[in-house]
Amino acid sequence: MNRSVDPKKVNSELFTLTYGALVVQLLNDLESVEDVNKHLDRMGYNIGVRLVEDFIARSSADKCYDLRETADKLQAAFRMYLGISPSIANWAPAGDEFSLMIDTNPLTEFVELPDTCSNMRYSAILPGMVRGACEMVHLEVSFSVK
Amino acid sequence: MTVYNLYIYNRAGTLIYYQEWSRKKPMTMSLEEESRLLYGMLFSLKSFSNRISPLDVQEGVQCYTTNKYKMTLFETPTSLKFVCNTDVNAPGVNEMLQKLYTQVYVEYVIRNPECKPAEPITSELFKAKLDETVRMSPAFSSKAA
Numbered sequence: 001m002n003r004s005v006d007p008k009k010v011n012s013e014l015f016t017l018t019y020g021a022l023v024v025q026l027l028n029d030l031e032s033v034e035d036v037n038k039h040l041d042r043m044g045y046n047i048g049v050r051l052v053e054d055f056i057a058r059s060s061a062d063k064c065y066d067l068r069e070t071a072d073k074l075q076a077a078f079r080m081y082l083g084i085s086p087s088i089a090n091w092a093p094a095g096d097e098f099s100l101m102i103d104t105n106p107l108t109e110f111v112e113l114p115d116t117c118s119n120m121r122y123s124a125i126l127p128g129m130v131r132g133a134c135e136m137v138h139l140e141v142s143f144s145v146k
Numbered sequence: 147m148t149v150y151n152l153y154i155y156n157r158a159g160t161l162i163y164y165q166e167w168s169r170k171k172p173m174t175m176s177l178e179e180e181s182r183l184l185y186g187m188l189f190s191l192k193s194f195s196n197r198i199s200p201l202d203v204q205e206g207v208q209c210y211t212t213n214k215y216k217m218t219l220f221e222t223p224t225s226l227k228f229v230c231n232t233d234v235n236a237p238g239v240n241e242m243l244q245k246l247y248t249q250v251y252v253e254y255v256i257r258n259p260e261c262k263p264a265e266p267i268t269s270e271l272f273k274a275k276l277d278e279t280v281r282m283s284p285a286f287s288s289k290a291a
Contacts, residue, residue, distance in 0.1 A: 049263060050256045056223055057248035063223050136157075136224040 012083065016109050023122065033120045040121070044128020045135075052133035055080065063137075070139065071098055074130065082106055121145055149239075149286045150215060150231040152276075154251075156264045157225035159185045163267045165276065167286070184229065188219060208240065220244060226251075236285035245283070250275045 026036045055061065055077050064070045071088045078086050084106060090099035107123050127143040134141045151166035161181035173180060192207050209218040211234060220228040220243035228243045254272040255261045261269055280286055 053222070053224055053226075053256045053263070054252050057252040061223065138225070 012106055013109075016106055019107050019125075020111060027117070033117055037119075037121050037124050040124035041128040041131075044125035044130075045132035046128075047125070048129035048132025048134075049136050051077075051081070051129060052136045055133070067095060067098070070134075071100075074100065077133070078102075148233050149236065149242075149280055149283075150233070152231075152280070153181060153184060153227075153229040154267070155181075155185055155227040155229070158264065159189070160264070160266075161185070162265065163272075163276075165273070167280070185227075188227070188229065218243060220247065222247060232285050238284050242280065242283040242285055246276060246279055250279050 023036070023040070026039055027033075030036050030039060055073075058080065059073075059076060061073055064073060075086055075088060078084055078100070084102055084104065086100040086102045088098055089101055090097075092098070105123060107126070111122065113120060113122065123145050127145055130143045131141055149167050150169060151164070153161055154163040156162050159182075161177075164177060164181065175183070188207070191210075195207050206221065207219055209216055211217075214234065215231050216234050216236065216239070218230050218232065218239040220230075220240060226247070228246060230239055230243055232239050250272065254269060254275055255267055256263065258269060258272075261267060261272075267273075
Protein backbone atom coordinates (compact mmCIF):
# COMPACT_ATOMS: atom_id res chain seq x y z
CA MET A 1 0.00 0.00 0.00
CA ASN A 2 1.61 3.18 -1.15
CA ARG A 3 0.56 6.25 0.75
CA SER A 4 2.56 9.41 0.58
CA VAL A 5 2.75 10.65 4.11
CA ASP A 6 2.87 14.38 4.53
CA PRO A 7 4.77 14.89 7.77
CA LYS A 8 2.81 18.02 8.60
CA LYS A 9 -0.62 16.36 8.41
CA VAL A 10 -2.02 14.13 11.07
CA ASN A 11 -4.79 11.61 10.57
CA SER A 12 -8.02 13.27 11.69
CA GLU A 13 -9.08 10.20 13.65
CA LEU A 14 -5.87 10.33 15.62
CA PHE A 15 -6.62 13.95 16.41
CA THR A 16 -10.17 13.16 17.52
CA LEU A 17 -9.02 10.27 19.67
CA THR A 18 -6.23 12.32 21.20
CA TYR A 19 -8.65 15.05 22.15
CA GLY A 20 -11.02 12.50 23.63
CA ALA A 21 -8.23 10.94 25.66
CA LEU A 22 -7.25 14.39 26.89
CA VAL A 23 -10.78 15.14 28.09
CA VAL A 24 -11.06 11.78 29.81
CA GLN A 25 -7.75 12.32 31.57
CA LEU A 26 -8.86 15.77 32.71
CA LEU A 27 -12.06 14.29 34.06
CA ASN A 28 -10.12 11.70 35.99
CA ASP A 29 -7.73 14.28 37.38
CA LEU A 30 -10.19 17.02 38.20
CA GLU A 31 -13.42 15.08 38.80
CA SER A 32 -15.65 18.13 38.65
CA VAL A 33 -17.22 18.82 35.26
CA GLU A 34 -17.12 22.57 35.79
CA ASP A 35 -13.39 22.43 36.47
CA VAL A 36 -12.85 20.48 33.30
CA ASN A 37 -14.81 23.07 31.34
CA LYS A 38 -12.70 25.85 32.79
CA HIS A 39 -9.50 23.98 32.15
CA LEU A 40 -10.42 23.29 28.55
CA ASP A 41 -11.26 26.93 28.06
CA ARG A 42 -7.91 28.00 29.49
CA MET A 43 -6.05 25.51 27.34
CA GLY A 44 -7.95 26.77 24.33
CA TYR A 45 -6.99 30.32 25.24
CA ASN A 46 -3.29 29.45 25.38
CA ILE A 47 -3.50 27.65 22.08
CA GLY A 48 -5.38 30.53 20.48
CA VAL A 49 -2.77 33.06 21.56
CA ARG A 50 -0.09 31.18 19.64
CA LEU A 51 -2.25 29.94 16.81
CA VAL A 52 -3.20 33.42 15.71
CA GLU A 53 0.42 34.30 14.93
CA ASP A 54 0.74 31.16 12.86
CA PHE A 55 -2.49 32.03 11.06
CA ILE A 56 -1.33 35.57 10.32
CA ALA A 57 1.99 34.27 9.06
CA ARG A 58 0.38 31.71 6.76
CA SER A 59 -2.40 33.78 5.35
CA SER A 60 -0.58 37.16 5.43
CA ALA A 61 -3.68 38.58 7.00
CA ASP A 62 -3.98 42.30 7.63
CA LYS A 63 -5.87 44.18 10.27
CA CYS A 64 -9.62 43.74 10.05
CA TYR A 65 -11.53 46.95 9.91
CA ASP A 66 -14.91 45.58 10.89
CA LEU A 67 -16.52 42.52 12.36
CA ARG A 68 -17.50 41.08 8.99
CA GLU A 69 -13.87 40.83 8.00
CA THR A 70 -13.15 39.20 11.33
CA ALA A 71 -15.92 36.68 10.66
CA ASP A 72 -14.37 35.85 7.28
CA LYS A 73 -10.96 35.40 8.80
CA LEU A 74 -12.37 33.12 11.49
CA GLN A 75 -14.00 31.05 8.81
CA ALA A 76 -10.72 30.78 6.92
CA ALA A 77 -8.91 29.78 10.09
CA PHE A 78 -11.38 26.99 10.88
CA ARG A 79 -10.93 25.73 7.36
CA MET A 80 -7.15 25.88 7.61
CA TYR A 81 -6.76 24.20 10.97
CA LEU A 82 -9.72 21.88 11.38
CA GLY A 83 -10.63 21.25 7.77
CA ILE A 84 -14.24 22.25 8.30
CA SER A 85 -16.16 25.09 6.68
CA PRO A 86 -18.47 26.76 9.13
CA SER A 87 -21.09 29.09 7.76
CA ILE A 88 -21.77 32.51 9.17
CA ALA A 89 -25.30 33.39 10.13
CA ASN A 90 -27.52 35.16 12.64
CA TRP A 91 -26.03 38.61 12.42
CA ALA A 92 -27.38 40.77 15.20
CA PRO A 93 -29.04 44.03 14.04
CA ALA A 94 -26.20 46.07 15.51
CA GLY A 95 -23.68 44.03 13.56
CA ASP A 96 -21.75 43.12 16.67
CA GLU A 97 -22.82 39.51 17.08
CA PHE A 98 -22.88 36.52 14.75
CA SER A 99 -23.03 32.73 14.78
CA LEU A 100 -20.64 30.27 13.25
CA MET A 101 -22.50 27.11 12.28
CA ILE A 102 -20.39 24.00 12.28
CA ASP A 103 -21.93 20.94 10.63
CA THR A 104 -19.61 18.16 11.66
CA ASN A 105 -17.34 18.86 14.56
CA PRO A 106 -14.17 16.78 14.15
CA LEU A 107 -13.62 16.84 17.88
CA THR A 108 -16.88 15.07 18.69
CA GLU A 109 -16.84 12.23 16.20
CA PHE A 110 -17.38 8.93 18.01
CA VAL A 111 -18.26 10.74 21.24
CA GLU A 112 -21.27 10.14 23.43
CA LEU A 113 -21.61 11.94 26.72
CA PRO A 114 -23.00 9.96 29.65
CA ASP A 115 -25.72 11.50 31.85
CA THR A 116 -23.26 12.23 34.63
CA CYS A 117 -21.53 14.70 32.37
CA SER A 118 -24.52 16.51 30.97
CA ASN A 119 -23.05 19.86 32.06
CA MET A 120 -19.87 19.36 30.21
CA ARG A 121 -19.04 21.54 27.28
CA TYR A 122 -17.00 19.03 25.37
CA SER A 123 -15.78 21.42 22.71
CA ALA A 124 -14.95 24.10 25.27
CA ILE A 125 -11.47 24.29 23.82
CA LEU A 126 -12.85 25.97 20.69
CA PRO A 127 -14.34 29.08 22.34
CA GLY A 128 -11.14 29.39 24.35
CA MET A 129 -9.08 29.33 21.16
CA VAL A 130 -11.17 31.97 19.46
CA ARG A 131 -11.04 34.18 22.53
CA GLY A 132 -7.25 33.84 22.82
CA ALA A 133 -6.73 34.52 19.15
CA CYS A 134 -8.96 37.59 19.11
CA GLU A 135 -7.43 39.02 22.24
CA MET A 136 -4.00 38.99 20.65
CA VAL A 137 -5.32 41.21 17.90
CA HIS A 138 -6.91 43.53 20.44
CA LEU A 139 -10.47 42.35 20.00
CA GLU A 140 -12.39 41.38 23.10
CA VAL A 141 -14.91 38.68 22.35
CA SER A 142 -17.22 36.35 24.14
CA PHE A 143 -17.85 33.13 22.35
CA SER A 144 -20.13 30.30 23.41
CA VAL A 145 -20.98 26.93 22.03
CA LYS A 146 -24.57 25.79 21.75
CA MET B 147 24.91 47.20 1.99
CA THR B 148 24.45 45.85 5.38
CA VAL B 149 22.17 45.30 8.32
CA TYR B 150 23.36 47.04 11.48
CA ASN B 151 21.06 45.73 14.16
CA LEU B 152 17.61 44.38 14.91
CA TYR B 153 15.17 44.85 17.78
CA ILE B 154 12.03 42.84 18.45
CA TYR B 155 9.34 44.27 20.75
CA ASN B 156 6.33 42.50 22.20
CA ARG B 157 2.89 44.08 22.48
CA ALA B 158 3.69 45.64 25.86
CA GLY B 159 6.66 47.47 24.43
CA THR B 160 9.30 45.36 26.12
CA LEU B 161 12.34 44.42 24.11
CA ILE B 162 12.30 40.66 23.72
CA TYR B 163 15.25 40.29 21.39
CA TYR B 164 18.18 42.35 20.18
CA GLN B 165 21.01 41.49 17.87
CA GLU B 166 23.66 43.56 16.16
CA TRP B 167 25.83 42.74 13.23
CA SER B 168 27.96 45.82 12.99
CA ARG B 169 27.93 48.91 15.11
CA LYS B 170 30.75 51.37 14.59
CA LYS B 171 29.72 53.89 17.20
CA PRO B 172 29.68 52.48 20.74
CA MET B 173 26.40 52.60 22.63
CA THR B 174 25.89 55.85 24.47
CA MET B 175 23.45 54.30 26.97
CA SER B 176 22.53 50.90 28.28
CA LEU B 177 20.55 48.55 26.06
CA GLU B 178 17.50 48.87 28.24
CA GLU B 179 17.49 52.65 28.05
CA GLU B 180 18.09 52.60 24.36
CA SER B 181 15.30 50.13 23.75
CA ARG B 182 12.85 52.17 25.76
CA LEU B 183 13.89 55.34 23.97
CA LEU B 184 13.42 53.64 20.62
CA TYR B 185 10.05 52.23 21.54
CA GLY B 186 8.82 55.57 22.85
CA MET B 187 9.92 57.28 19.68
CA LEU B 188 8.24 54.72 17.45
CA PHE B 189 5.04 54.85 19.43
CA SER B 190 4.90 58.63 19.22
CA LEU B 191 5.80 58.60 15.55
CA LYS B 192 3.07 56.10 14.75
CA SER B 193 0.47 57.95 16.76
CA PHE B 194 1.46 61.29 15.26
CA SER B 195 1.48 60.06 11.68
CA ASN B 196 -1.90 58.40 12.11
CA ARG B 197 -3.46 61.58 13.42
CA ILE B 198 -1.97 63.91 10.91
CA SER B 199 -2.71 61.66 7.97
CA PRO B 200 -4.74 63.37 5.23
CA LEU B 201 -6.12 60.00 4.10
CA ASP B 202 -8.36 57.53 5.82
CA VAL B 203 -7.04 54.04 6.24
CA GLN B 204 -3.34 53.33 6.21
CA GLU B 205 -0.63 50.89 7.12
CA GLY B 206 1.24 53.26 9.40
CA VAL B 207 4.89 54.17 9.70
CA GLN B 208 7.13 51.83 7.78
CA CYS B 209 10.54 53.41 7.80
CA TYR B 210 12.57 56.55 8.23
CA THR B 211 15.85 57.46 6.60
CA THR B 212 18.71 59.66 7.69
CA ASN B 213 21.79 60.32 5.61
CA LYS B 214 23.62 57.50 7.36
CA TYR B 215 21.08 54.77 8.04
CA LYS B 216 17.53 53.63 7.46
CA MET B 217 15.27 52.32 10.16
CA THR B 218 12.48 49.99 9.09
CA LEU B 219 9.54 48.95 11.24
CA PHE B 220 7.38 45.91 10.62
CA GLU B 221 4.37 45.48 12.87
CA THR B 222 2.11 42.44 12.96
CA PRO B 223 -1.63 42.61 13.74
CA THR B 224 -0.72 41.22 17.16
CA SER B 225 1.38 44.31 17.90
CA LEU B 226 4.66 42.52 17.66
CA LYS B 227 7.24 44.95 16.28
CA PHE B 228 10.39 44.21 14.31
CA VAL B 229 12.72 47.21 14.00
CA CYS B 230 15.80 47.08 11.86
CA ASN B 231 18.60 49.55 11.14
CA THR B 232 20.28 49.10 7.80
CA ASP B 233 22.40 51.27 5.58
CA VAL B 234 20.61 53.75 3.39
CA ASN B 235 20.56 51.71 0.20
CA ALA B 236 19.61 48.33 1.56
CA PRO B 237 16.88 46.74 -0.56
CA GLY B 238 14.01 44.58 0.56
CA VAL B 239 14.23 45.18 4.31
CA ASN B 240 10.49 44.99 4.75
CA GLU B 241 10.38 41.63 2.99
CA MET B 242 13.25 40.43 5.11
CA LEU B 243 11.41 41.41 8.29
CA GLN B 244 8.26 39.71 7.08
CA LYS B 245 10.23 36.62 6.29
CA LEU B 246 11.81 36.75 9.73
CA TYR B 247 8.36 36.84 11.23
CA THR B 248 6.80 34.01 9.24
CA GLN B 249 9.77 31.73 8.90
CA VAL B 250 11.76 32.29 12.03
CA TYR B 251 9.60 33.80 14.78
CA VAL B 252 6.48 31.73 14.15
CA GLU B 253 8.43 28.53 13.64
CA TYR B 254 10.89 28.77 16.49
CA VAL B 255 9.17 30.84 19.13
CA ILE B 256 5.45 30.27 18.73
CA ARG B 257 5.83 26.56 18.15
CA ASN B 258 8.21 26.18 21.06
CA PRO B 259 6.23 25.43 24.23
CA GLU B 260 9.15 26.62 26.33
CA CYS B 261 9.08 30.10 24.85
CA LYS B 262 6.33 32.21 26.31
CA PRO B 263 5.24 34.68 23.61
CA ALA B 264 5.62 37.87 25.61
CA GLU B 265 8.94 37.12 27.28
CA PRO B 266 12.53 37.66 26.14
CA ILE B 267 13.62 35.04 23.65
CA THR B 268 16.43 32.84 24.86
CA SER B 269 16.24 30.01 22.37
CA GLU B 270 19.60 29.30 20.73
CA LEU B 271 17.88 27.80 17.72
CA PHE B 272 15.97 31.01 17.17
CA LYS B 273 19.17 33.03 17.34
CA ALA B 274 20.89 30.78 14.86
CA LYS B 275 17.99 30.79 12.41
CA LEU B 276 17.54 34.54 12.68
CA ASP B 277 21.20 35.11 12.00
CA GLU B 278 21.08 32.79 9.01
CA THR B 279 18.00 34.44 7.55
CA VAL B 280 19.42 37.93 7.91
CA ARG B 281 22.72 36.95 6.37
CA MET B 282 20.99 35.39 3.39
CA SER B 283 18.77 38.37 2.69
CA PRO B 284 19.67 40.85 -0.09
CA ALA B 285 19.98 43.63 2.45
CA PHE B 286 23.04 42.06 3.97
CA SER B 287 26.42 41.67 2.40
CA SER B 288 29.84 41.29 3.86
CA LYS B 289 31.02 44.67 2.68
CA ALA B 290 30.02 47.20 5.29
CA ALA B 291 28.91 50.48 3.75
